Amino acid sequence: MVKVRVNGFGLTGRLATRAAFNSGKVDFVATNDPFIDPNYMVYMFQYDSTHGKFKGTVKAETRKPVIKGKSISIFQE
Template identity: 60%
Template sequence: MVKAIVNGFGCTGHLVTRVAFNYGKVSITIDDCFTDYNYKVYTFWCDSTHGKFNGTVQSEKGKLVISGKPTSIFQEQYPANIKWGAAGAEYVLESTGVLTTLEKTGPHMKCRAKRLIISVPSADSPMFVMGMNHKKYNSLKMVSNASCTTTCLAPLANVTVDRLMTTVHTVTDIQKTIDGLTGKLYSDG
Protein backbone atom coordinates (compact mmCIF):
# COMPACT_ATOMS: atom_id res chain seq x y z
CA MET A 1 0.00 0.00 0.00
CA VAL A 2 1.44 3.36 -1.07
CA LYS A 3 1.11 6.13 1.52
CA ALA A 4 0.64 9.68 0.29
CA ILE A 5 -0.26 13.04 1.73
CA VAL A 6 -2.31 15.57 -0.19
CA ASN A 7 -1.29 19.03 0.98
CA GLY A 8 -4.18 21.27 -0.04
CA PHE A 9 -7.70 19.92 -0.43
CA GLY A 10 -9.11 22.02 -3.26
CA CYS A 11 -9.99 20.83 -6.76
CA THR A 12 -6.72 18.98 -7.37
CA GLY A 13 -6.62 17.49 -3.87
CA HIS A 14 -10.20 16.26 -4.22
CA LEU A 15 -9.54 14.66 -7.59
CA VAL A 16 -6.34 12.91 -6.49
CA THR A 17 -8.09 11.61 -3.38
CA ARG A 18 -11.01 10.31 -5.46
CA VAL A 19 -8.65 8.53 -7.84
CA ALA A 20 -6.70 7.05 -4.91
CA PHE A 21 -9.88 5.66 -3.37
CA ASN A 22 -11.08 4.27 -6.69
CA TYR A 23 -7.67 2.69 -7.31
CA GLY A 24 -7.61 1.17 -3.85
CA LYS A 25 -3.85 0.78 -3.43
CA VAL A 26 -3.09 4.23 -2.07
CA SER A 27 -3.59 5.39 1.50
CA ILE A 28 -4.21 9.15 1.65
CA THR A 29 -3.66 11.62 4.47
CA ILE A 30 -4.99 15.13 3.91
CA ASP A 31 -3.49 18.41 5.09
CA ASP A 32 -5.78 21.41 4.71
CA CYS A 33 -6.04 24.27 7.17
CA PHE A 34 -8.37 26.48 5.17
CA THR A 35 -11.77 24.78 5.53
CA ASP A 36 -13.75 23.10 8.30
CA TYR A 37 -14.65 19.42 8.26
CA ASN A 38 -18.24 19.87 7.06
CA TYR A 39 -17.08 21.94 4.11
CA LYS A 40 -14.43 19.33 3.27
CA VAL A 41 -17.11 16.62 3.33
CA TYR A 42 -19.48 18.56 1.11
CA THR A 43 -16.96 19.76 -1.47
CA PHE A 44 -15.38 16.31 -1.75
CA TRP A 45 -18.73 14.56 -2.11
CA CYS A 46 -20.29 17.05 -4.53
CA ASP A 47 -17.74 18.38 -7.02
CA SER A 48 -19.13 20.89 -9.53
CA THR A 49 -16.84 19.58 -12.29
CA HIS A 50 -16.62 15.85 -11.64
CA GLY A 51 -20.02 15.27 -10.06
CA LYS A 52 -20.90 13.39 -6.93
CA PHE A 53 -18.44 10.99 -5.37
CA ASN A 54 -19.48 7.38 -5.89
CA GLY A 55 -19.31 6.48 -2.22
CA THR A 56 -19.98 7.90 1.21
CA VAL A 57 -18.19 10.76 2.92
CA GLN A 58 -18.63 11.98 6.48
CA SER A 59 -16.71 13.70 9.23
CA GLU A 60 -16.06 11.66 12.35
CA LYS A 61 -13.72 12.38 15.27
CA GLY A 62 -11.38 14.67 13.35
CA LYS A 63 -11.18 12.41 10.30
CA LEU A 64 -12.91 12.14 6.98
CA VAL A 65 -14.51 8.74 6.61
CA ILE A 66 -14.51 8.02 2.89
CA SER A 67 -16.43 4.92 1.84
CA GLY A 68 -16.05 3.54 5.36
CA LYS A 69 -12.30 4.17 5.55
CA PRO A 70 -11.07 6.73 8.11
CA THR A 71 -8.74 9.27 6.52
CA SER A 72 -6.51 11.39 8.74
CA ILE A 73 -6.60 15.14 8.36
CA PHE A 74 -3.99 17.62 9.49
CA GLN A 75 -4.76 21.31 9.58
CA GLU A 76 -1.27 22.77 9.30
CA GLN A 77 -0.54 25.85 7.24
CA TYR A 78 3.22 25.25 7.14
CA PRO A 79 4.72 21.97 5.87
CA ALA A 80 7.31 21.97 8.66
CA ASN A 81 4.48 21.55 11.19
CA ILE A 82 2.90 18.48 9.59
CA LYS A 83 3.13 15.42 11.83
CA TRP A 84 5.03 13.34 9.32
CA GLY A 85 5.59 10.44 11.67
CA ALA A 86 1.83 9.97 12.05
CA ALA A 87 1.27 10.30 8.32
CA GLY A 88 4.03 7.94 7.24
CA ALA A 89 3.75 9.47 3.78
CA GLU A 90 6.14 8.29 1.10
CA TYR A 91 4.73 10.64 -1.52
CA VAL A 92 3.48 14.21 -1.25
CA LEU A 93 1.19 15.99 -3.64
CA GLU A 94 1.63 19.72 -3.04
CA SER A 95 -1.68 21.11 -4.27
CA THR A 96 -2.14 24.30 -2.27
CA GLY A 97 -1.06 26.40 -5.25
CA VAL A 98 1.08 28.44 -2.86
CA LEU A 99 4.19 26.33 -2.27
CA THR A 100 5.65 26.40 -5.77
CA THR A 101 9.43 26.46 -5.31
CA LEU A 102 11.92 23.91 -4.03
CA GLU A 103 12.71 26.16 -1.09
CA LYS A 104 9.08 26.46 -0.01
CA THR A 105 8.42 22.75 -0.43
CA GLY A 106 11.70 21.73 1.21
CA PRO A 107 10.12 20.75 4.55
CA HIS A 108 8.16 18.03 2.76
CA MET A 109 11.41 16.41 1.68
CA LYS A 110 13.26 16.88 4.98
CA CYS A 111 10.94 14.27 6.41
CA ARG A 112 10.41 10.77 5.08
CA ALA A 113 8.77 11.65 1.77
CA LYS A 114 10.47 9.90 -1.15
CA ARG A 115 8.89 12.02 -3.85
CA LEU A 116 7.14 15.37 -4.16
CA ILE A 117 4.82 16.42 -6.98
CA ILE A 118 3.96 20.10 -7.21
CA SER A 119 0.60 20.33 -8.97
CA VAL A 120 1.22 23.76 -10.49
CA PRO A 121 4.09 25.32 -12.47
CA SER A 122 7.27 25.79 -10.47
CA ALA A 123 10.00 28.33 -11.04
CA ASP A 124 12.79 25.90 -10.18
CA SER A 125 11.53 22.33 -10.32
CA PRO A 126 11.56 20.23 -13.51
CA MET A 127 8.14 20.27 -15.20
CA PHE A 128 6.56 17.35 -17.01
CA VAL A 129 3.60 17.23 -19.37
CA MET A 130 2.04 13.84 -20.13
CA GLY A 131 2.31 13.13 -23.83
CA MET A 132 5.15 15.62 -24.29
CA ASN A 133 8.20 15.10 -22.12
CA HIS A 134 7.04 12.60 -19.49
CA LYS A 135 9.48 9.99 -20.83
CA LYS A 136 12.37 12.21 -19.71
CA TYR A 137 11.41 11.67 -16.06
CA ASN A 138 14.27 9.81 -14.41
CA SER A 139 13.42 9.26 -10.76
CA LEU A 140 13.75 12.90 -9.73
CA LYS A 141 12.69 13.51 -6.14
CA MET A 142 10.76 16.72 -6.88
CA VAL A 143 8.82 17.47 -10.03
CA SER A 144 6.18 19.91 -11.13
CA ASN A 145 3.19 19.65 -13.35
CA ALA A 146 2.99 22.35 -15.97
CA SER A 147 0.10 24.79 -16.05
CA CYS A 148 -3.35 23.62 -17.10
CA THR A 149 -2.99 25.74 -20.24
CA THR A 150 0.30 24.06 -21.13
CA THR A 151 -1.10 20.62 -20.40
CA CYS A 152 -4.03 21.39 -22.70
CA LEU A 153 -2.19 23.05 -25.58
CA ALA A 154 1.20 21.31 -25.63
CA PRO A 155 -0.02 18.08 -27.28
CA LEU A 156 -1.72 20.11 -30.02
CA ALA A 157 1.41 22.19 -30.56
CA ASN A 158 3.46 19.00 -30.63
CA VAL A 159 1.40 17.66 -33.53
CA THR A 160 2.04 20.86 -35.44
CA VAL A 161 5.77 20.85 -34.72
CA ASP A 162 6.55 17.16 -35.10
CA ARG A 163 3.93 15.71 -37.33
CA LEU A 164 2.73 18.41 -39.71
CA MET A 165 2.63 16.74 -43.06
CA THR A 166 2.95 17.88 -46.63
CA THR A 167 1.70 15.77 -49.48
CA VAL A 168 3.35 15.92 -52.89
CA HIS A 169 1.62 14.15 -55.72
CA THR A 170 1.67 14.17 -59.50
CA VAL A 171 -0.20 16.71 -61.56
CA THR A 172 -3.65 15.60 -62.67
CA ASP A 173 -4.84 15.98 -66.24
CA ILE A 174 -6.85 19.11 -65.39
CA GLN A 175 -3.98 20.92 -63.66
CA LYS A 176 -1.24 22.89 -65.40
CA THR A 177 2.36 22.55 -64.25
CA ILE A 178 3.10 26.21 -64.98
CA ASP A 179 1.00 29.31 -65.46
CA GLY A 180 -0.68 29.31 -68.83
CA LEU A 181 -3.93 29.78 -70.62
CA THR A 182 -6.82 27.77 -69.34
CA GLY A 183 -10.51 27.68 -70.00
CA LYS A 184 -11.42 28.82 -66.47
CA LEU A 185 -10.54 31.64 -64.14
CA TYR A 186 -7.98 30.86 -61.46
CA SER A 187 -10.28 32.28 -58.83
CA ASP A 188 -12.93 29.69 -59.75
CA GLY A 189 -10.65 26.93 -58.55
Template identity: 50%
Template structure:
Protein backbone atom coordinates in the same frame (compact mmCIF):
# COMPACT_ATOMS: atom_id res chain seq x y z
CA UNK B 1 -10.03 7.31 -3.56
CA UNK B 2 -11.17 4.48 -5.79
CA UNK B 3 -7.71 2.95 -6.41
CA UNK B 4 -6.74 0.01 -4.22
CA UNK B 5 -2.99 0.51 -4.78
CA UNK B 6 -2.92 3.94 -3.04
CA UNK B 7 -4.22 4.74 0.44
CA UNK B 8 -4.92 8.33 1.41
CA UNK B 9 -4.21 8.40 5.14
CA UNK B 10 -4.14 12.14 5.87
CA UNK B 11 -5.05 15.48 4.31
CA UNK B 12 -4.02 18.98 5.32
CA UNK B 13 -6.02 22.06 4.35
CA UNK B 14 -5.51 25.08 6.60
CA UNK B 15 -8.35 26.97 4.93
CA UNK B 16 -11.39 24.70 5.44
CA UNK B 17 -12.87 22.46 8.13
CA UNK B 18 -13.50 18.71 7.75
CA UNK B 19 -17.27 19.02 7.25
CA UNK B 20 -16.74 21.40 4.31
CA UNK B 21 -14.06 19.14 2.82
CA UNK B 22 -16.59 16.29 2.96
CA UNK B 23 -19.20 18.46 1.26
CA UNK B 24 -16.79 19.48 -1.51
CA UNK B 25 -15.84 15.84 -2.10
CA UNK B 26 -19.48 14.76 -2.18
CA UNK B 27 -20.55 17.52 -4.58
CA UNK B 28 -17.48 18.16 -6.74
CA UNK B 29 -18.19 20.77 -9.44
CA UNK B 30 -15.80 19.10 -11.90
CA UNK B 31 -16.33 15.37 -11.33
CA UNK B 32 -19.96 15.47 -10.22
CA UNK B 33 -21.56 13.88 -7.19
CA UNK B 34 -19.47 11.26 -5.38
CA UNK B 35 -21.39 7.98 -5.27
CA UNK B 36 -19.62 6.59 -2.20
CA UNK B 37 -20.14 7.15 1.51
CA UNK B 38 -18.54 10.09 3.32
CA UNK B 39 -18.70 10.70 7.07
CA UNK B 40 -17.06 13.23 9.39
CA UNK B 41 -16.06 12.31 12.93
CA UNK B 42 -14.15 15.12 14.63
CA UNK B 43 -11.04 15.63 12.50
CA UNK B 44 -11.45 12.35 10.65
CA UNK B 45 -13.08 11.82 7.29
CA UNK B 46 -14.29 8.34 6.51
CA UNK B 47 -14.61 7.65 2.80
CA UNK B 48 -16.03 4.29 1.77
CA UNK B 49 -15.01 2.86 5.14
CA UNK B 50 -11.42 4.18 5.06
CA UNK B 51 -10.41 6.73 7.68
CA UNK B 52 -8.49 9.82 6.58
CA UNK B 53 -7.05 12.10 9.26
CA UNK B 54 -7.86 15.74 8.44
CA UNK B 55 -5.42 18.45 9.56
CA UNK B 56 -5.81 22.23 9.40
CA UNK B 57 -2.18 23.31 9.86
CA UNK B 58 -0.70 26.37 8.17
CA UNK B 59 2.76 24.88 8.68
CA UNK B 60 2.78 21.26 7.49
CA UNK B 61 5.97 20.64 9.49
CA UNK B 62 3.70 20.62 12.58
CA UNK B 63 1.84 17.54 11.36
CA UNK B 64 3.06 14.20 12.75
CA UNK B 65 3.12 12.54 9.33
CA UNK B 66 4.84 9.40 10.63
CA UNK B 67 1.92 8.82 13.01
CA UNK B 68 -0.50 8.77 10.06
CA UNK B 69 1.30 5.89 8.37
CA UNK B 70 2.21 8.04 5.37
CA UNK B 71 5.11 6.89 3.21
CA UNK B 72 4.87 9.86 0.85
CA UNK B 73 3.56 13.38 1.40
CA UNK B 74 2.36 15.42 -1.57
CA UNK B 75 2.28 19.22 -1.25
CA UNK B 76 -0.03 20.53 -3.95
CA UNK B 77 -1.45 23.81 -2.67
CA UNK B 78 1.09 26.08 -4.32
CA UNK B 79 1.45 28.02 -1.06
CA UNK B 80 5.14 27.15 -0.73
CA UNK B 81 6.24 28.03 -4.26
CA UNK B 82 8.92 30.65 -4.79
CA UNK B 83 9.79 32.87 -7.72
Protein backbone atom coordinates in the same frame (compact mmCIF):
# COMPACT_ATOMS: atom_id res chain seq x y z
CA MET C 1 0.23 -0.44 -0.92
CA VAL C 2 1.55 3.12 -1.05
CA LYS C 3 0.47 5.57 1.67
CA VAL C 4 -0.34 9.08 0.43
CA ARG C 5 -1.00 12.44 2.05
CA VAL C 6 -2.33 15.43 0.11
CA ASN C 7 -1.28 18.98 0.94
CA GLY C 8 -4.35 21.10 0.21
CA PHE C 9 -7.90 20.02 -0.48
CA GLY C 10 -8.77 22.29 -3.36
CA LEU C 11 -9.69 21.00 -6.82
CA THR C 12 -6.41 19.13 -7.34
CA GLY C 13 -6.38 17.66 -3.82
CA ARG C 14 -9.94 16.38 -4.18
CA LEU C 15 -9.15 14.91 -7.62
CA ALA C 16 -6.07 13.11 -6.25
CA THR C 17 -8.14 11.79 -3.34
CA ARG C 18 -10.85 10.47 -5.67
CA ALA C 19 -8.25 8.80 -7.87
CA ALA C 20 -6.64 7.17 -4.82
CA PHE C 21 -9.92 5.75 -3.57
CA ASN C 22 -11.03 4.60 -7.00
CA SER C 23 -7.74 2.88 -7.86
CA GLY C 24 -7.61 0.63 -4.81
CA LYS C 25 -3.79 0.69 -5.04
CA VAL C 26 -3.20 3.74 -2.84
CA ASP C 27 -3.81 4.07 0.90
CA PHE C 28 -4.94 7.68 1.38
CA VAL C 29 -4.11 8.53 4.99
CA ALA C 30 -4.15 12.31 5.53
CA THR C 31 -4.67 15.77 4.14
CA ASN C 32 -3.39 19.16 5.26
CA ASP C 33 -5.44 22.30 4.66
CA PRO C 34 -5.50 25.09 7.23
CA PHE C 35 -8.24 27.04 5.46
CA ILE C 36 -11.11 24.53 5.15
CA ASP C 37 -13.29 23.18 7.95
CA PRO C 38 -13.27 19.35 7.97
CA ASN C 39 -17.07 19.18 7.70
CA TYR C 40 -16.94 21.39 4.61
CA MET C 41 -14.20 19.13 3.18
CA VAL C 42 -16.65 16.24 3.37
CA TYR C 43 -19.34 18.26 1.59
CA MET C 44 -16.96 19.46 -1.16
CA PHE C 45 -15.62 15.96 -1.72
CA GLN C 46 -19.04 14.34 -1.87
CA TYR C 47 -20.62 16.94 -4.17
CA ASP C 48 -17.75 18.20 -6.33
CA SER C 49 -18.97 20.74 -8.89
CA THR C 50 -16.45 19.60 -11.52
CA HIS C 51 -16.36 15.82 -11.06
CA GLY C 52 -19.90 15.22 -9.81
CA LYS C 53 -21.13 13.26 -6.83
CA PHE C 54 -18.70 10.72 -5.37
CA LYS C 55 -19.88 7.14 -5.88
CA GLY C 56 -19.27 5.82 -2.40
CA THR C 57 -19.96 6.65 1.22
CA VAL C 58 -18.65 9.93 2.58
CA LYS C 59 -19.41 11.24 6.06
CA ALA C 60 -17.87 13.23 8.88
CA GLU C 61 -17.10 11.61 12.23
CA THR C 62 -15.36 13.49 15.04
CA ARG C 63 -14.29 16.24 12.60
CA LYS C 64 -12.63 13.73 10.27
CA PRO C 65 -13.79 12.66 6.82
CA VAL C 66 -14.65 8.98 6.50
CA ILE C 67 -14.52 7.89 2.86
CA LYS C 68 -15.62 4.36 2.00
CA GLY C 69 -15.23 3.46 5.68
CA LYS C 70 -11.64 4.79 5.92
CA SER C 71 -11.03 7.61 8.41
CA ILE C 72 -8.74 10.34 7.04
CA SER C 73 -6.53 12.39 9.35
CA ILE C 74 -6.80 16.16 8.95
CA PHE C 75 -3.95 18.54 9.68
CA GLN C 76 -4.40 22.29 9.66
CA GLU C 77 -0.79 23.47 9.73
